[in-house]
Amino acid sequence: MNTLKNFPKLPASVGGQSIPDFLKFKVRGPVKRQPVSDKFNFAITASPHFGTQEGSTFDEGRLWHPIHSLEFSSATGSDGGLMSFRGHYRARSTALAGKEASSKNVVNLDKGEFIKGISGTADHYITSLTINTSKRDVNVVNGSGGKEFQFVVPDDHQTNAGAHITLVKNPTKLLSLDGNRVASLGVLHQRRLETISDTSALSADDPAPVITASLSSQWLDATTQSAWANNDMSTVENLKIKASQDLLPIYTNIANNGDSAWTEVEGDDGEIYYLSWTNNGVIWSYTPTASNSVTKVAATDTTKAGTTTNTIISIGSYSTTSNFLGISLFNWSNVPTTVISAGIALGFAYLVRPIIQTGVEMGLAAAADLLAEGLTAAGMESAAVLVPSSVATVGGVVIAGVLGIALPLGCIALASVIFKQYFLIINVYNFDTVHQWTTVQHYEDNSVVSNGGWQTRLSLILLLKYILGIVLNRDDAAAALAIKYVVHRSSDNEIGAEGIDRNGTTYDLSGYYNNSGWTDSTSCQTTAGGMNVFCYTPALGGASNETYTYEVNLGLPPAS
Numbered sequence: 001m002n003t004l005k006n007f008p009k010l011p012a013s014v015g016g017q018s019i020p021d022f023l024k025f026k027v028r029g030p031v032k033r034q035p036v037s038d039k040f041n042f043a044i045t046a047s048p049h050f051g052t053q054e055g056s057t058f059d060e061g062r063l064w065h066p067i068h069s070l071e072f073s074s075a076t077g078s079d080g081g082l083m084s085f086r087g088h089y090r091a092r093s094t095a096l097a098g099k100e101a102s103s104k105n106v107v108n109l110d111k112g113e114f115i116k117g118i119s120g121t122a123d124h125y126i127t128s129l130t131i132n133t134s135k136r137d138v139n140v141v142n143g144s145g146g147k148e149f150q151f152v153v154p155d156d157h158q159t160n161a162g163a164h165i166t167l168v169k170n171p172t173k174l175l176s177l178d179g180n181r182v183a184s185l186g187v188l189h190q191r192r193l194e195t196i197s198d199t200s201a202l203s204a205d206d207p208a209p210v211i212t213a214s215l216s217s218q219w220l221d222a223t224t225q226s227a228w229a230n231n232d233m234s235t236v237e238n239l240k241i242k243a244s245q246d247l248l249p250i251y252t253n254i255a256n257n258g259d260s261a262w263t264e265v266e267g268d269d270g271e272i273y274y275l276s277w278t279n280n281g282v283i284w285s286y287t288p289t290a291s292n293s294v295t296k297v298a299a300t301d302t303t304k305a306g307t308t309t310n311t312i313i314s315i316g317s318y319s320t321t322s323n324f325l326g327i328s329l330f331n332w333s334n335v336p337t338t339v340i341s342a343g344i345a346l347g348f349a350y351l352v353r354p355i356i357q358t359g360v361e362m363g364l365a366a367a368a369d370l371l372a373e374g375l376t377a378a379g380m381e382s383a384a385v386l387v388p389s390s391v392a393t394v395g396g397v398v399i400a401g402v403l404g405i406a407l408p409l410g411c412i413a414l415a416s417v418i419f420k421q422y423f424l425i426i427n428v429y430n431f432d433t434v435h436q437w438t439t440v441q442h443y444e445d446n447s448v449v450s451n452g453g454w455q456t457r458l459s460l461i462l463l464l465k466y467i468l469g470i471v472l473n474r475d476d477a478a479a480a481l482a483i484k485y486v487v488h489r490s491s492d493n494e495i496g497a498e499g500i501d502r503n504g505t506t507y508d509l510s511g512y513y514n515n516s517g518w519t520d521s522t523s524c525q526t527t528a529g530g531m532n533v534f535c536y537t538p539a540l541g542g543a544s545n546e547t548y549t550y551e552v553n554l555g556l557p558p559a560s
Contacts, residue, residue, distance in 0.1 A: 003027065004263070006279055010318060014325040015219030019318060022275060022282070025265040031274060031346060033259050033377045040376040040384055042369040044160065044190045050149035051122035051184035058097040062188050063358055063366040064089040065160035067115065069108045070131060072140040073101040075181075080143030082126035082182040089363065098182055105140040107131050115159035117152035118187060121145060125181035151187065156195040159187040160366075193369055198385035201336040206308055209390040213398040214329040220557070221323045229559040233523070233536035233551060243319035246281035253278070255356040262349055272342030274349045283317045287345040307337045313348045335386065343378040350374030351397075364396025371397050423547045424485055428472070431555035432531060440480070441471035441509045469513040471504040472554075479529025480504025484513050485537070485550045492540040493548060494518040499528035531555050 004027060010019050044062055061067075064087075071086040084098030109115075113135050120129040123146030131138045132152065153159060199208070220228065227235040254261040254276055261276045274285045288311065313330040330348065354370050355362065362370075368391045375384040391397060430437055469484040480500035487493050496517045500507055523536045534553040 004265070004275070004277070007277055008279055008282060008318075008320045010282070010320075011323070014221055014318075014323060015225070017219040017325060017327070019316075019325065020267065020273065020284075022265060022273070022284075025267050025273070028264040028266055028272070031259050031262045031264055031349075031378075033350075034379045036373060036376050039191075039196060040373055040381065042191050042193075042373045044188050045157075046188055047151045047153075047186040049184040049186045050118075050120070050151070051126055051146075051182075052124055058085075058095075059188060060094040060097075061087045061089060062160060064094075064363040065158070065365050067109060067159070069106055070115075070140075071104065071106045072129065073098075073104045074141040074143070075101050076103050080127060080141065082129055082141045082185070085182065105138075107133070107138050107140060109133065110135065114192065115153075115187070117150065117159070118185065119148075119150035120185075121148050122184070123147070125183050126185050129185070153187070153189040156191055157189045158192045159189045190369070193365065193372065193388045193391075196372060196385055197388035199389055201338060201382070201386075202308065202334070207334045208392065209308075209332065209334040209386050210393060211387075211390040211397060212331045212333075212394070214331065217327055217329075219325040219327075224323070225557050226559050228553075229556050231534050231553070231556060233534070233553075234538075237536075237538045237551075239322040239324065243281075243322035243324040246278070246319035246321050247283065247317060249278045250276050250281055250283055251352070251356055254352050258353050259350075262346070264346075272345070274346050276349075280320045281318060283315070285345040285349040286314045286316070287311060287340070287342055288314075289340050289342055308334045309337045309340050311335060311340055311344075313345055315348065332390065335383070339380075339382045339386065341380060341383075343380040344375065344383055346378035347371065347375030347380050347383065350377055364391070364394065364398065367397035368395075424487060425547065425549045426470070426483075426485070426552065427549065428552045429554065431553060431557050432474075433555075435529075436475045437472045437481070437554060438475070439470055440473040440505045441469075441507065469509050471500070471507050471509050473504045474529055477503040477505075479531075480507060481526070481528040481533055481554070482507060482509060482512050483535065483550070483552055484518075485548075486518070487548060488541075492520055493537070494520050494540070495522075495524055495535060495537055495550065497524050497526045497533055497535045497552070499526045499533065501529070528554075 004023060004025075007023060010022065012021070013019060067087055067089060069088040071088065072082060073084045075081045075083050082098075083101040084096055085094075086096050087094045113133050115131060115133055117132040118129065119132060119137075120141065121127045121144060126141065127143040127145045129139075129141040131140055202209075224236060224239055227239075250261075262274050263276070265273050265275055267273070271286065271288060276283050310331065310333040313332065315328045315330075317326045318324070332344070348371070351367070351370055351374050355367075368387055372384040372387040375381070375387070428437075469482065472481045472483075474480060478501075480503065482496075482498045482500060482504070484496045485493065486495075496512075496519055498512060498517060520540065522538065522540060523534070525535070526533050532555060534556065536551045536553075538549060
């Protein structure tokens with residue numbers, strides 16, 4: 001029987017959570033990606049460029065769709081011409097491309113409306129432009145001169161980046177004008193997710209399937225728990241760094257080698273796991289398929305298969321050096337039992353590589369596209385066609401869970417691959433055994449929430465650029481907590497925390513953020529609802545790759 005070469009020795013459990021004895025599993029071999037037909041191909045395609053090709057390019061926003069609005073400005077006078085462009089998405093906007101002029105036009109897209117193409121005229125720059133949507137044609141730049149152009153995306157596609165443009169400064173034809181002109185224009189487009197939707201396997205009155213993420217839970221050994229109980233966060237942080245060093249080579253291997261980084265194994269109970277490992281760590285993806293591992297719901301339509309299923313996708317990570325165990329869960333509810341297969345776990349595993357390569361700034365919708373494509377590559381078209389209806393309520397897939405504990409650990413070297421600019425990772429650990437806490441306010445200043453819009457979490461793993469303030473409410477609304485963190489460009493960062501003895505929904509968070517109460521220490525402490533709150537950041541400046549973490553402990557764990 002094949003064995004797992006150089007596989008690390010794993011404990012039977014960490015913190016009471018068992019770990020499968022993978023060394024006793026049957027090795028079924030490396031995974032094999034199945035061909036993906038055009039119907040399930042979500043590759044991003046660039047249209048031709050219309051106009052001159054000279055100048056610097058701009059294609060920001062390709063992974064942020066759907067577009068909510070497009071903003072254009074143009075020069076006045078007979079020469080006219082497109083001067084600037086900005087795209088607005090669900091949770092962010094692109095930088096301004098070009099130099100903004102006084103004449104502006106904004107195209108606000110209705111729900112379900114998408115961009116089908118562009119048309120206009122171009123000479124040394126874009127002289128006129130019309131945006132063609134699924135509902136209307138909007139003239140955004142009035143002008144004339146040059147060659148006519150038009151591009152229409154395929155019927156099952158949409159433009160997912162408002163423009164793929166080239167900028168040129170002071171074209172020779174317009175030397176009297178100061179500033180930039182958009183010299184060429186095109187679009188990036190890909191298949192629309194809803195075009196693959198097929199829920200015919202469900203009964204007519206069955207509820208729609210839904211994918212939700214539980215993100216990451218961590219289990220601690222006695223040594224780590226004792227350090228945490230004593231608020232010895234420097235020791236905990238050192239263990240986290242070692243854990244990230246154990247896991248980083250695995251993610252690097254997946255990024256570099258893709259499918260060959262995964263091995264399929266089978267347990268005595270017939271359950272299939274997908275593993276990737278080094279000598280010091282392992283990650284796995286797994287979907288229970290045994291009858292006692294899923295919740296079955298009787299079908300209302302007797303012509304259907306008979307039941308739907310609520311199942312989970314479990315993504316685990318373990319570091320031998322730190323003895324850290326983390327498990328992220330995705331819950332997929334109301335799935336036909338005929339669809340349940342170990343291949344679902346492989347489809348989620350296939351998400352890891354593009355996330356590492358393209359970054360956690362990927363939007364929720366883009367992640368859903370990649371999940372559908374990954375499920376198809378895993379031989380699970382029957383599951384892929386359910387993705388559109390499964391993500392309809394949340395808008396896509398929360399990708400933090402796909403990387404397991406890599407993000408809450410703050411894998412510093414990994415951050416150099418997936419992060420841009422300054423990033424702040426906020427880990428909120430709820431050790432309150434009586435109450436749940438949820439976010440009720442956030443103050444972004446110039447921060448941006450990665451992978452989509454703000455969502456409340458019982459366990460927070462949030463990645464944000466630059467600056468943030470948060471209010472967390474206790475479940476009885478009798479107490480709340482405000483926390484804040486600022487990343488400075490030219491001086492050390494600052495942190496803060498303040499307890500609130502009332503409902504936090506009406507708390508003046510922006511006032512708290514913009515006023516005093518900042519601490520230039522790596523730790524601070526407050527009390528919220530009679531409970532001690534301990535906050536810690538490993539570094540106030542000079543963090544590797546400009547990625548900072550903020551650890552917020554609602555209470556402390558027991559010593560043992």
